[in-house]
Every structure is written in C-alpha cells, then in structure tokens.
Amino acid sequence: MTRPSPRTDIAHEALKQAILERALQPGTKLPEDEIGAHFGMSRTLVRAVLAKLQSEGLVDARPKRTAIVAQPTLAEARDVFEVRRGLEAQAVDLVIKRWKPSFGAELEGLVREEDAARERHEEHVAGRLGGEFHIRLAKLSGNVLLERYMSELVTRCSLILAVYGSPHSHDHSGPNEHIEIIAALRAGDAAKAIALMDAHMSAVERRAMHDTDPAGAALGDVLARYAGAIAAPAGAIPLKRKRTR
Amino acid sequence: MTRPSPRTDIAHEALKQAILERALQPGTKLPEDEIGAHFGMSRTLVRAVLAKLQSEGLVDARPKRTAIVAQPTLAEARDVFEVRRGLEAQAVDLVIKRWKPSFGAELEGLVREEDAARERHEEHVAGRLGGEFHIRLAKLSGNVLLERYMSELVTRCSLILAVYGSPHSHDHSGPNEHIEIIAALRAGDAAKAIALMDAHMSAVERRAMHDTDPAGAALGDVLARYAGAIAAPAGAIPLKRKRTR
DNA sequence: AATACCAAAACTGTATACATGATTGACGGA
DNA sequence: TCCGTCAATCATGTATACAGTTTTGGTATT
Structure with a gap:
C-alpha cells in the first residue's frame, strides 16, 4: 500500500x-x-x-x-470537528458533481473491509478504515488539497476520539451511516448526503465528547487535561505556580 | 505586530x-x-x-x-481556489453567528488601510492587506484551525496570483467587494454574504487565471510551467529526456 | 554537429559535537 | 512541615564534518 x-x-x-x-x-x-x-x-x-x-x-x-x-483541549476538538464538517460537505458536493459508478464500488469496498475487521474484533484496524472512508471520499472529489486537509482532520479526530472517547466505544455505528451516505451519493442527492454526513459527524463528535465525564475517566487525567486549557479563574489566589512535574 | x-x-x-x-x-x-x-x-x-x-x-x-x-500548476491553482471558496463560506457563516459590532469596525479598518496603501501606490502592501482581510475574517470565526487553514490558503493564492496574474493587475476591485461583504455580514444576511464572497473569489480567480495567455506572458515561461503538469501526449516520440538544465 | 561519457563541482543526507537552557531532587532555613 | 535554593542531570539549539548523489561542462566519439 x-x-x-x-x-x-x-x-x-x-x-x-x-x-x-x-x-x-x-x-x-x-x-x-x-x-x-x-x-x-x-x-x-x-x-x-x-x-x-x-x-x-x-x-x-x-x-x-x-x-x-498532544493533549487536545475541548476547544481544539470543537474547532477540528467544525472545520471537518465544512470540508466533508464540500467533498460530498464535489464528489456528486463528478460521480461515476465505480466510486460507489470503491467506497463500499472500504465499508466491507471495515465490517470484516470489526467482525474479527480488530478495533484499531476498523477504526482506521472508518477514517479511510472519509479520506477516500475526499480523494474522489478530485481535489488533492482537499484530500490532504481531510487526511489531517481525520487524523486529528482520531486522536480526539482516543483522548476523550471512552476506551472501547470505538466508532460503532460508523459502517451503517457510511452505507447510507453512499446511497445518497449514488442518487445524486447532495442535500441528503450532506445532511447524513453532518449527522454522522455529529454522532462521532457526540460519541467522542459526551463520554468525557462518566465515572470511567480518572480524575487526575481529566484535571491534567484541563489544566492547560482553562485560564485561572478571575479571583483565584495568585498562588505562585508550582512547577508542573 | x-x-x-x-x-x-x-x-x-x-x-x-x-x-x-x-x-x-x-x-x-x-x-x-x-x-x-x-x-x-x-x-x-x-x-x-x-x-x-x-x-x-x-x-x-x-x-x-x-x-x-514552487511553480503551482493550473490544476493546483484550481484546487486551492476551490477549497478556499468552501472555507470562506464557512467562515462567513460562523462569523455571522457570533457577530459583534466591533467586528465590523475591525474589518473596515483593514479595508481603509488597504485603500490608503493603494493610494500610496504600495501595491505589495495593499495586496498583503487584502489577504489579511480574509485571514482576519477567519479569525473572527473563533475557530483557530479555520484561521490557520485560511492563512495558508491566502498565501497560496497570493503565489498563484503572482505566477499567473499579469504583472501589475494587482487585486484592484478588492476593497469595494470587501466593503459589500462587511455590509452583508452586518445585516446578518449569511446567504448574501456568502454569495458576495463567492463572487469575490471568482473575480480574484478569474483575474489570476484569465490573464494567463495574453501576449504578455513569455512563451518559454508558459511552456516550462506546463511541462511538469501535462503528461506526454499519447503518441509523442519517447524522446530520451534531455537534462533540464 | 550532435551525442555519449566522465570527472569536477555543487548540494543534500545524516551523524555528531559542543553550548545552553530546563528539570529534578536533595539540602537547609523559616 | 513547607518552601526556596542550587547543583547535577537531562534534553534541546545549532554548527560542522563527512559521505553520497546529482548536476555541470568539457572532451572524445560517431
């Protein structure tokens, strides 16, 4: 490869x-x-x-x-997902404009591979293939730069998912949503495809961010993660910052 | 600064x-x-x-x-402008959602500076300020990543303009178009702002790409630029490539 | 006259050395 | 007991050396 x-x-x-x-x-x-x-x-x-x-x-x-x-902050995570939603929409738009039947087969192939990997409980592989779907879609847009940006965004999202998502709640509904998107693409229904993609992104984002607080996460971890991101509360004691070990 | x-x-x-x-x-x-x-x-x-x-x-x-x-090819130029249009639209959208009166003043300040620079015939400065407008807009979206991407895209567009645009046809109608966009933003009219922005981008792109062929351009330059981008014509003599000095 | 060949020159690939700045952990004072 | 100080250690900043590749220009060959 x-x-x-x-x-x-x-x-x-x-x-x-x-x-x-x-x-x-x-x-x-x-x-x-x-x-x-x-x-x-x-x-x-x-x-x-x-x-x-x-x-x-x-x-x-x-x-x-x-x-x-890297320890992405919540703000960064939000930014990444936001930009990604925008570019995914653009990718969908462009792909539909230059649609060829072979595209559908190509994307479905990836979904099948992902399913197979999940079947085998190879979660990491499945996760990578899930991201690969979006990168491939961007590639099919015919815009090299868009593909590059999408790759970067997918990677960043993976890290965010790894950091904030619960340990094993790996993108689970992904494949089904991908199938629906392919169907909309095939039908040439840009609006629907974009809507589905947006919903898909929201689902992934929610899965990533909503799992943040539940009992599972170690307090220390969470605090450490927030430490850098949150400015000292306005009235906080100006405690001479101890070194951060 | x-x-x-x-x-x-x-x-x-x-x-x-x-x-x-x-x-x-x-x-x-x-x-x-x-x-x-x-x-x-x-x-x-x-x-x-x-x-x-x-x-x-x-x-x-x-x-x-x-x-x-770098010698951006026409294909690359197209890609850059395409992605940029998408992100500009997203930026406009986000900025309107969190609009504050101060934003208008900030953007207008840049436009005025650009006008002033052009008045003084400092074309390069004016050009840079023209790009700055878009970067600032992205910044006002509150999305750091979007700002970063926009910076990169603006830079790339500048190079493309430098390469393909006619030597001194520097972005001339820029300021006016920027003013109109600000007005639409202030009115909270996302659709109109995006439409204006798109028109603006098209204008810039046309200015950049359409000036390509006119007599001005040196033949050698153009050929050299195309050389890497175009695959050898199917039936071309497989001339053992001479070194490119 | 054009081409192929070859050695010198021009540069890049990579490792390493030395200087400098951060981190740490122990020790001593309040 | 809690801080603050300080030196040893760890790790980065930057320059330089040497090896290996590409490029170049000239010369011999057809």
Whole structure:
C-alpha cells in the first residue's frame, strides 16, 4: 500500500500509530535521544519527524522543552470537528458533481473491509478504515488539497476520539451511516448526503465528547487535561505556580 | 505586530515575502548553503525553514535535489481556489453567528488601510492587506484551525496570483467587494454574504487565471510551467529526456 | 554537429559535537 | 512541615564534518 522505505517515514508512521492507538498516552514525553536510539537514527532526523507530527497536531513541541504527545483541549476538538464538517460537505458536493459508478464500488469496498475487521474484533484496524472512508471520499472529489486537509482532520479526530472517547466505544455505528451516505451519493442527492454526513459527524463528535465525564475517566487525567486549557479563574489566589512535574 | 525574534522566523518571513513579491521567481533554486550564508545560520536551520515553506506550498523540495520556488500548476491553482471558496463560506457563516459590532469596525479598518496603501501606490502592501482581510475574517470565526487553514490558503493564492496574474493587475476591485461583504455580514444576511464572497473569489480567480495567455506572458515561461503538469501526449516520440538544465 | 561519457563541482543526507537552557531532587532555613 | 535554593542531570539549539548523489561542462566519439 505504501512504501515507507525511508527510515524517517517508518518512524513517523510508527509514532502516529502508537499515538492514535493510545499506546502512547497524551502528555507522554518524546525525547529526541530516546526515539532516535529506538529507530536507529540521529536526532537530526527525529527532529524532522517530530516537526511533522506537530504540524499534524499529534505532538506538542514547544521551543525548549521535550516534545510530548498532544493533549487536545475541548476547544481544539470543537474547532477540528467544525472545520471537518465544512470540508466533508464540500467533498460530498464535489464528489456528486463528478460521480461515476465505480466510486460507489470503491467506497463500499472500504465499508466491507471495515465490517470484516470489526467482525474479527480488530478495533484499531476498523477504526482506521472508518477514517479511510472519509479520506477516500475526499480523494474522489478530485481535489488533492482537499484530500490532504481531510487526511489531517481525520487524523486529528482520531486522536480526539482516543483522548476523550471512552476506551472501547470505538466508532460503532460508523459502517451503517457510511452505507447510507453512499446511497445518497449514488442518487445524486447532495442535500441528503450532506445532511447524513453532518449527522454522522455529529454522532462521532457526540460519541467522542459526551463520554468525557462518566465515572470511567480518572480524575487526575481529566484535571491534567484541563489544566492547560482553562485560564485561572478571575479571583483565584495568585498562588505562585508550582512547577508542573 | 509579530515578534520574529528567532533567526529562523526572520528567514522564513523574508523568503515568504520575496517569493510572494515575485522577487524570487518560480523555479529559482534555493541552495541551503547560500541561504544559510545570507542569513547567517547553518544548513540545519535553513532546512527547517525550507521544510516549513514547502508545507505552505511556497517551495518545492524534492528528495535529493535543490529546493526551488514552487511553480503551482493550473490544476493546483484550481484546487486551492476551490477549497478556499468552501472555507470562506464557512467562515462567513460562523462569523455571522457570533457577530459583534466591533467586528465590523475591525474589518473596515483593514479595508481603509488597504485603500490608503493603494493610494500610496504600495501595491505589495495593499495586496498583503487584502489577504489579511480574509485571514482576519477567519479569525473572527473563533475557530483557530479555520484561521490557520485560511492563512495558508491566502498565501497560496497570493503565489498563484503572482505566477499567473499579469504583472501589475494587482487585486484592484478588492476593497469595494470587501466593503459589500462587511455590509452583508452586518445585516446578518449569511446567504448574501456568502454569495458576495463567492463572487469575490471568482473575480480574484478569474483575474489570476484569465490573464494567463495574453501576449504578455513569455512563451518559454508558459511552456516550462506546463511541462511538469501535462503528461506526454499519447503518441509523442519517447524522446530520451534531455537534462533540464 | 550532435551525442555519449566522465570527472569536477555543487548540494543534500545524516551523524555528531559542543553550548545552553530546563528539570529534578536533595539540602537547609523559616 | 513547607518552601526556596542550587547543583547535577537531562534534553534541546545549532554548527560542522563527512559521505553520497546529482548536476555541470568539457572532451572524445560517431
């Protein structure tokens, strides 16, 4: 499928997967040395990989501190979903305009693969294929830039889902919704397709965000996550900030 | 306005400006050594700068060859404008939803600045302010990601305009169109604002793309630009490609 | 006169070294 | 017991060196 021959691509892909599968939890430090040692490459290259991951929103690398796995805030999550909804609508619109029967088959193929993976309880694979559906749709729009943006957005959404979604509530109704969207596309019904896509996005977003508070989440985790995002309450004691360990 | 203190930011900004003002023409080689010497920094840093410029679409840096100023193809230009139209519409939509009187003043301020600059015949400044209008609008949407994407798109459009637009036909009707959009925003008329914005985008695009063929353009330039974009005609003599000097 | 070939020059790919700044944990004072 | 201080440690910022590839210009060949 891909040719990640260059070592740097391998490292990039590996880290990306690890982050999206939550093997590396948000906030985890990513020292250049250690990563370099692990992948057998120098810091020079690791640096490039981290820079790319940062531009994709998966890593937070601030000026003079060790890079860490990104901890998207609720505000960021909202922004990502918002932009994504807009671009998904545009993608649907464009795809319908240049629709060919082969498109339907192509998309259905992906849905089937996803179903199969879920059947086999390979949730991570299924999740990836679920995202792949949207990227493929963007590709079918014929707009390369749109495809690139969509890829990035799907990736970011995956991280958000990994962070805020309950551990195993992986996108479950996805396939069915995808099937309905394909039907609308085939019928050339842009309005309906967009509406379905929007509903789909809302469902995913709700699934991601609504699961946030329930008992499951560890208090410490949640606090840590909010810590950076919320400005100190106006009247709060100006407690000389203790170092953040 | 900004604090481009870090040398790397200075170089980035300088190159960006130079490219957008067409001081560095598309295709111009950008050797790491030379740039480093010029800005007094090592190749390590130059590399990072070039990578960033590449991600912004201003530079084309392929695996083992010297980076060059990007030469957007017509297809790429089309894609950029297409995506931009979509995001502009979304921005308008969001801005209207959270409209505050101060927004109008803010946007009008930019338009006035642009007018003033044009009055002074500072076309480059005026052009930049024209783009700034759209970035500011995106910012007012309250969506940081949308703002980031819009910045990138505006930049890319500027390059396209620089490449395909006739040398001095800088965005001329811009200000008026911007004023009309502000009026629609103030009235809370989303449909009208989006329509105006779309017309505005079409105007800019037409101005950029339609000027392509007229006598002015040097034949060699045009051919060179198309060379990479067009697949060899089906029956063409499989001329062993001579090196491209 | 055009083409193929080849070695010098021009650059990039990558690792490594050194300088500098952050982080940590222990120690001592209030 | 709680802070604040300080030095050792850890990790990044940046330059530079060396290896390997591409590009270039000239020369020999047809």
